[in-house]
Amino acid sequence: MKKGLLAMLVLGLALFLAACGGGDSNDSNGSDETGNDGGDAAETAGSTMDVTATNFSFDKDEYTVPAGEEVTVSLTNEEGMHGIGIDEFDVNIEGEGEATFTPEEPGEYTIYCSVPCGQGHADMKSTLVVE
Template structure:
């Protein structure tokens, strides 16, 4: 009788733990999807020697921006001083621009003779 009671209690305990774990996974999946949808502005920059793939990038004020840098040729980084963005080499950063305006994106790693001219504009509307 004691053995049957012990097995029943153990089985009940396992079911309770399994049920609790299931809710955590569902909640985590929900949080992940909410986080992904909160960053709806993506800026993908591709850098080659002495230029970015676009001269201008446009985003909306008050919305989170995810910016990524890919180096197609050479070794580059990007900075946007007003938003404390600094990516050295390939990578990504997120920020939220509050004020409309034009901001300079520039290469932050000395990359050769054309380095000082390696800029683009971030236009915040």
């Protein structure tokens, strides 16, 4: 009896850890597992955009990237479970992870939380400025 219970606990733990594993990112160019510089500056060399999410906001109201260059967006959840959606670039990160896209047209685009995260979910938005 004890061996069966122990086996079920181990299996349950393994399933839990598997569900909490790596982020999944989708974009029109496929997933990219490139590293980032660890900074949270909106404008960085190498076109990396680091976003930190908390309940119920992103760390910046506005992120700026250059038009015509590949951008890697990286999401870190500091508090709660969140995601990033940018419809115009087919970006959808659910949980922590990365996605790569190339914005061709200058303009302003909405970044929103793509994971229902609670009462403040509808207000969890930022702006992507492509220059």
